[in-house]
Amino acid sequence: MNINYIEAWNMLNSMDNIxxxxxxxxxxxxxxxxxxxxxxxxxxGKNVRCEIKDIPAVMQMLVREDxxxxxxEDFVVxxxxxxxxxxxxxxxxxxxDKVDLSIxxxxxxxxxxxxxxxKADAAAACEVIFNxxxxxxxxxxxxxxxxxxxxxxxxTGCFRYANTTxxxxxxxxxxxxxxxxxxxxxxxxxETKSRAYVMFETMAMNSLxxxxxxxxxxxxxxxxxxxxxxxxxxxxxxxxxxxxxxxGVLAGVTVKERTNGTYKISIRSREPLNAxxxxxxxxxxxxxxxxxxxxxxxxxxxxxxxxxxVKQAIEEL
Numbered sequence: 001m002n003i004n005y006i007e008a009w010n011m012l013n014s015m016d017n018i019x020x021x022x023x024x025x026x027x028x029x030x031x032x033x034x035x036x037x038x039x040x041x042x043x044x045g046k047n048v049r050c051e052i053k054d055i056p057a058v059m060q061m062l063v064r065e066d067x068x069x070x071x072x073e074d075f076v077v078x079x080x081x082x083x084x085x086x087x088x089x090x091x092x093x094x095x096x097d098k099v100d101l102s103i104x105x106x107x108x109x110x111x112x113x114x115x116x117x118x119k120a121d122a123a124a125a126c127e128v129i130f131n132x133x134x135x136x137x138x139x140x141x142x143x144x145x146x147x148x149x150x151x152x153x154x155x156t157g158c159f160r161y162a163n164t165t166x167x168x169x170x171x172x173x174x175x176x177x178x179x180x181x182x183x184x185x186x187x188x189x190x191e192t193k194s195r196a197y198v199m200f201e202t203m204a205m206n207s208l209x210x211x212x213x214x215x216x217x218x219x220x221x222x223x224x225x226x227x228x229x230x231x232x233x234x235x236x237x238x239x240x241x242x243x244x245x246x247x248g249v250l251a252g253v254t255v256k257e258r259t260n261g262t263y264k265i266s267i268r269s270r271e272p273l274n275a276x277x278x279x280x281x282x283x284x285x286x287x288x289x290x291x292x293x294x295x296x297x298x299x300x301x302x303x304x305x306x307x308x309x310v311k312q313a314i315e316e317l
Contacts, residue, residue: 001115008117009136011101012077013044019073020050021095023086025234025264028154028189031059033079033103033125036147038067040133040140047071051091054234058189062147075100078113080125080151082106082285103128108276108285123161123168126151130171145178150185157241158190162271162289197236200229204239210249211307215314217243218303221256233258240290244268251275251310255303258294263302266292267310278313282306 084096102113107120243252269275275291284293
């Protein structure tokens, strides 16, 4: 059932022993929204636990060490999670059909939860959470505001992507007024790279291949690259934006080899190409200009499949 801000707020406020979950390989919006909601619920006196792993190093400052206590939950909330298939495997096994409330901004949300607060026009789940608590009259503190700002900034590419609206910028301004050090966060997340990441990025760019007369650019990320650079997949999310930055590219594709023999596909597109529609043809989804899916096969067969669907989408423009 789809619900509004106040209905979602009243539901959260009436519950205790709440479990918060999000998708595997969490990005800034997943990390920001889960710890922002954790802070909000704790201020309401709730018993709350977070289930989240592989948090990128640059976002460790948002982690609440008391968020991983153990108790039997009575209410399960997901944030920034469009489909239970995107949960961590152990969480999926236990909770894929037990989510009581989904707070999300993905238009591809499959409405798997008993109740869904979905705002597809929001730039991030963090924007949805901010609007919910604002409508409820709840005052956030600087720590919560910092979490929300990180989610907002990362899902908009530091407010450069097309999903950045006037409302998004007003939310960001409100968070800065709460004491968020936006310049430092922007520098740490968008302008600072570890030596290990620079090594990884160099190997990734050496794998770059273009297809369809330069309209599609593909990076192939192998497990060996992670090993050589000594970084984890969660630390490599910034790589997804690089192929689209090439002049003339409509679809920037990153193909990441997983440990289970599959490949994670991330597509970043330019207008008028719809990345979500392309990924939906391969069992995935996401946003119009940023989407993903997972495929099995050899690296080249996976790339061939993705390029085939990108070609089909370009020809239909």
